[in-house]
Amino acid sequence: MNTLILIIVLLGLTTFAYRYGRRKALASVEGSVANLHSLPSYHGAYVALWCGLPALIVVALWLMLQTDMVERLVLSGIADGIAGMSEGQISLLLSDIRNLATGDITTRSPSPMVLAAAERYVELQRLGFALMTGAAVILTSGGLYFGLRAIQPALRARPQVERIVRGLLFIASVIAILTTIGIVLSLMFESNRFFGQVNPLEFLFGLNWSPQTALRADQVGGSGAFGAVPVFAGTLLITVIAMIVAVPIGLMAAIYMAEYASPTTRSLIKPALEILAGIPTVVYGFFAALTIGPLFRGLGESVGLPVASESALAAGLVMGVMIIPFVSSLSDDVINAVPQSLRDGSLALGATHSETIRRVILPASLHGIVGAVLLAVSRAIGETMIVVMAAGLSANLTANPLEAVTTVTVQIVTLLVGDQEFDSAKTLAAFALGLVLFLVTLALNIVALRVVRKYREEYD
Amino acid sequence: MTEAFHVENNPQPVEESVSGMSEAVEAGMPEVDAAHAPTKVKADNVDVFYAEKQALFDVSLDVPENQVTALIGPSGCGKSTFLRCINRMNDTIPICRVTGDITIDDQDIYDPAIDVVQLRARVGMVFQKPNPFPKSIYENVAYGPRIHGMAQGKADIDVLVESSLQRAGLWNEVKDRLSESGTSLSGGQQQRLCIARAIAVNPDVILMDEPCSALDPIATARIEELMDELRQNYTIVIVTHSMQQAARVSQRTAFFHLGYLVESGATEMIFTNPEDKRTQDYITGRFG
Ligand SMILES: Nc1ncnc2c1ncn2[C@@H]1O[C@H](COP(=O)(O)OP(=O)(O)OP(=O)(O)O)[C@@H](O)[C@H]1O
Ligand SMILES: [Mg+2]
Numbered sequence: 001m002n003t004l005i006l007i008i009v010l011l012g013l014t015t016f017a018y019r020y021g022r023r024k025a026l027a028s029v030e031g032s033v034a035n036l037h038s039l040p041s042y043h044g045a046y047v048a049l050w051c052g053l054p055a056l057i058v059v060a061l062w063l064m065l066q067t068d069m070v071e072r073l074v075l076s077g078i079a080d081g082i083a084g085m086s087e088g089q090i091s092l093l094l095s096d097i098r099n100l101a102t103g104d105i106t107t108r109s110p111s112p113m114v115l116a117a118a119e120r121y122v123e124l125q126r127l128g129f130a131l132m133t134g135a136a137v138i139l140t141s142g143g144l145y146f147g148l149r150a151i152q153p154a155l156r157a158r159p160q161v162e163r164i165v166r167g168l169l170f171i172a173s174v175i176a177i178l179t180t181i182g183i184v185l186s187l188m189f190e191s192n193r194f195f196g197q198v199n200p201l202e203f204l205f206g207l208n209w210s211p212q213t214a215l216r217a218d219q220v221g222g223s224g225a226f227g228a229v230p231v232f233a234g235t236l237l238i239t240v241i242a243m244i245v246a247v248p249i250g251l252m253a254a255i256y257m258a259e260y261a262s263p264t265t266r267s268l269i270k271p272a273l274e275i276l277a278g279i280p281t282v283v284y285g286f287f288a289a290l291t292i293g294p295l296f297r298g299l300g301e302s303v304g305l306p307v308a309s310e311s312a313l314a315a316g317l318v319m320g321v322m323i324i325p326f327v328s329s330l331s332d333d334v335i336n337a338v339p340q341s342l343r344d345g346s347l348a349l350g351a352t353h354s355e356t357i358r359r360v361i362l363p364a365s366l367h368g369i370v371g372a373v374l375l376a377v378s379r380a381i382g383e384t385m386i387v388v389m390a391a392g393l394s395a396n397l398t399a400n401p402l403e404a405v406t407t408v409t410v411q412i413v414t415l416l417v418g419d420q421e422f423d424s425a426k427t428l429a430a431f432a433l434g435l436v437l438f439l440v441t442l443a444l445n446i447v448a449l450r451v452v453r454k455y456r457e458e459y460d
Numbered sequence: 461m462t463e464a465f466h467v468e469n470n471p472q473p474v475e476e477s478v479s480g481m482s483e484a485v486e487a488g489m490p491e492v493d494a495a496h497a498p499t500k501v502k503a504d505n506v507d508v509f510y511a512e513k514q515a516l517f518d519v520s521l522d523v524p525e526n527q528v529t530a531l532i533g534p535s536g537c538g539k540s541t542f543l544r545c546i547n548r549m550n551d552t553i554p555i556c557r558v559t560g561d562i563t564i565d566d567q568d569i570y571d572p573a574i575d576v577v578q579l580r581a582r583v584g585m586v587f588q589k590p591n592p593f594p595k596s597i598y599e600n601v602a603y604g605p606r607i608h609g610m611a612q613g614k615a616d617i618d619v620l621v622e623s624s625l626q627r628a629g630l631w632n633e634v635k636d637r638l639s640e641s642g643t644s645l646s647g648g649q650q651q652r653l654c655i656a657r658a659i660a661v662n663p664d665v666i667l668m669d670e671p672c673s674a675l676d677p678i679a680t681a682r683i684e685e686l687m688d689e690l691r692q693n694y695t696i697v698i699v700t701h702s703m704q705q706a707a708r709v710s711q712r713t714a715f716f717h718l719g720y721l722v723e724s725g726a727t728e729m730i731f732t733n734p735e736d737k738r739t740q741d742y743i744t745g746r747f748g
Contacts, residue, residue: 262554341591345654348549349604349661350581359603364594 003063006133010059010140014052017144021047024151038158046157049164050147055139062132070124071098074117081113097121184438191435194428198226203432205229209395209406211415211426226429228436230397234405238316238387239380241401245320246380247373250327257328258335259357270332277325281385288318288390296402305402310392313401319386326376334368335361367451374448378441384409408437497524500695501546501665506560508541508550515541519560519721521714523665528687528696530706530727533716534742539699542716543667546697547583548576564665581608584658588670590650592642592657597634600642600653601625604661620660628656629686648679655686659694666690668698672705684709703743707731715739 025043029035036043071094075082082090093114100110100118110118151157195203206227253273257266293314300307307313338361346356362369384407392404393414415430501523508516516538523529531539541550548569550556562569569579581604592600601621604610611617621638625631630652634645642653651671658666668687672680687696687709700706706713707727714724715736723736734740 339591341587341589342593344549344552344585344587345591345593345657346603347552348547348580348585348587349607349657350577350579351603351607352577355607359607360593 002129003059006136007056007059010052010055010136013140013144014048017051017147018044018048020144021045021147021151024148025153025155025157028151029153035153037154037156038161042157042161043151043155045161046155047144047147047151049161050143050150051140052143053164054143055136058135058139059132062128062135066125066128066132070121070128073124074121077120078113078117101125187431187435187438190428190431193423194425194432197425197428198432202226203228203429207397209411211411211429224425226425228408228433230395231406231408231411231433232436233397233399234312234391234395235381235407235409237312237399237401237405238319238391238407239377241313241316242319242323242380242383243373243377245317246323246327246376249320250324250372250376251331251369253324253328254331254335255357255362257332259353259361270329273325273328276322277329279322281322281383282389284318284322285385285389288314288386292318293390300402307402308392308404310390310404311402312391312405315387315389315391316401318390319380319383322383322386323376323380326379327372330372330375331365331369334365334372337368338364367454371448371451374444374451378444378448381437381441381444382409384413388413408433412437497527499523500525500564501697502561502563502566503542503545504561504563506542506545506558506562508538508545508559509557510553511555515719516545517719519716521721521724523695523697524712525695526691526693527711528691528698528709529712529714530710531697531699531714531716532701532703532706532742533722535701537716538719539716540669543585543669543697543699546665546667547580547585549580549585551576581661582663583665583667584661584663586651586654586658586666586668586671589674590647590654592645592650592653594641594643596639597625597642597645597653598638601656601660604657608661610661624656624660625653627659627690628652629682629689630656646679648675648682651675651679651683652686655683655690659690663694665695665697668696670699670701673701680705703731703745715742717742 022040022044024047025036025040026033033040074097075090075094082093085093096110096114097117098121100114101121203226206225207229208225208227209230210225212224253269257269261269289310293309293311296311296314297307297309342360342364343356346360347353351359387407387410391406391410393406393410394404395406395411396403398405412430412433415426415433499522501521503519503521503523506516506519507514519538519542521542531542533539544550545558545562546564546569550558558570564579564583568574593603595603598621601624602611602617605617605620611620622631622635625634630649633649634640634653642650645653651674655666655671672683675683684705687698690696698706698710710727712724713727713730715722715730715734715738717738723730723734723739730739731743734743
């Protein structure tokens, strides 16, 4: 709360700095803008950046680091009391202290040591906030002072402001990249631990997937088998079914929208199709599980086919429907991008509309369509909710779409849900699956981007 | 789309818009070789509307066989619109409506019994901007014959492709690179490829809408030469903004202004002794 007020005050000061810088710049040339090197607004922005940026950066860093620092200090204050405790006990103790400090109810009646530590915790936090506010105020006023002092007609405010803006944009992009790298590194690190316990060859080529391991030594439980082939086969099966549904329907819908539909029809159909993409996947999931699954089962029974109530077919079909808008929307854009002159050229040679589509427009937009399909495939591979609800959990190695199968994403979910030690092979298997999934979708995305770029070159 | 078209077959007497003038000109110009050439395309009282807006008013024009007819006039006067009536490319514009009679070899091309696909095979078109398909040079030329089932085997198509490219004057430049993309050619080569593509289906009439406007003078000269050769076998209608080009390549010229056909006749006549003040102003560069 206090922090929020502080930030609002800082932003207010920054706005003030902008106005004041502008005014001062104008005053320095007595209103004749032509004598300024940069426009007054750049002078304003220059002062505002000096004033606001350092303070905001410091506050942000402070907020990130403060809790950790405070906790360290608190723990070192009671170092004697916690000597000999295990890591888990310490973290329990710490959460007690934290709860007490923020006024929440603790689990046990607190010991004097904990009470004292909590008091110290509160105190340190207060101190930290005071220091942070002080630092922010000093930086703001110092920045304001420097910024204003620098203002004179010849100040090269525009290049400097633009350099800072460019820097901020660069930082934003770096944050996204760093996050991705972080995720990948943690995946690799944890997978590595998994492969320390399970042979990678067994994981990649084993045919038996039953990741149940005993929690405690005295428990009855599977010894765990981590052959991931059935899981990948399940993903493949469902993806194939989904693409069999989505690609033809999506493509034909795209052709209809781009080539045949009148503008009014198109303006109705296109948003309607895109609504499909906006339906939450959970909704698709229970639609698949509660409507389509039983429907197929009933149909199967009436013709004497054994259909599991949770089947790859139900999940794949519904997923295919979900993916239709991906294929149709992208393909529609691509088909529309084919220049009208090619259509005219073909029609003027006496080709019919459908010949023109088949022989000129589709080949010319093929690259883009392939890109759309590949993006849809990686969407299908990563989809979880529908499969959790409609395809079942059993890792059958089967090509029969009427049976229940399971997929990589579903296994990741089930491995991580429930009580498990965090460093057991079962839990770590999720990271290995995640890594493989990541690599596959990454490869698909790279191929898709390549293909799309190549397509783009054709009309440039 | 066909509903957008109302062809009124008015059996009213043919009324030359520039009455009597063309006969007089032809009679007085014996050096224009085929002055009495039979009429290939005949337009009578053609009106064209884009939605409510009328783009052509009562245009009547005869296009003689085996000659080059040039359509000239200031921008927006309806030259392209008229040209596109002759192969019914206006059908592809939903808001476009054509009335009046257009016949080719005395056959009404807006007759509902006419198959527009066959019509367009008989009336080829070359566009202002070269628009080769993003296929190989060979496939570009083979496209039309394949669609119309004009050739049986690969050998037939090979022959057709070669002869079309030869007639379009492109064969020597591309004979070693037939499998390269048509879009990899230069602008002038692309335009000649489009001409080859059009003559590969062996049309009677070739329509060209400013075929040289995107080309340099050398490529333009090459295509003008080509038109002169092609006219032995085809009837050519060309839209051009270049007076010199019209004078060089055409035997007949028609001047359009604000949707009206102001005057038409032998090219020499139009350029040396125009009847209408507007024609004179236009060709002497006083407007447009
Ligand atoms: N697709 C269309 N929709 C609506 N109006 C059109 C369309 N095409 C042409 N027009 C109108 O019809 C009139 C004649 O156009 P047209 O293209 O035939 O002129 P043009 O003589 O070929 O001109 P330019 O020399 O610039 O090519 C113009 O007023 C134009 O605005
Ligand atoms: Mg035009």
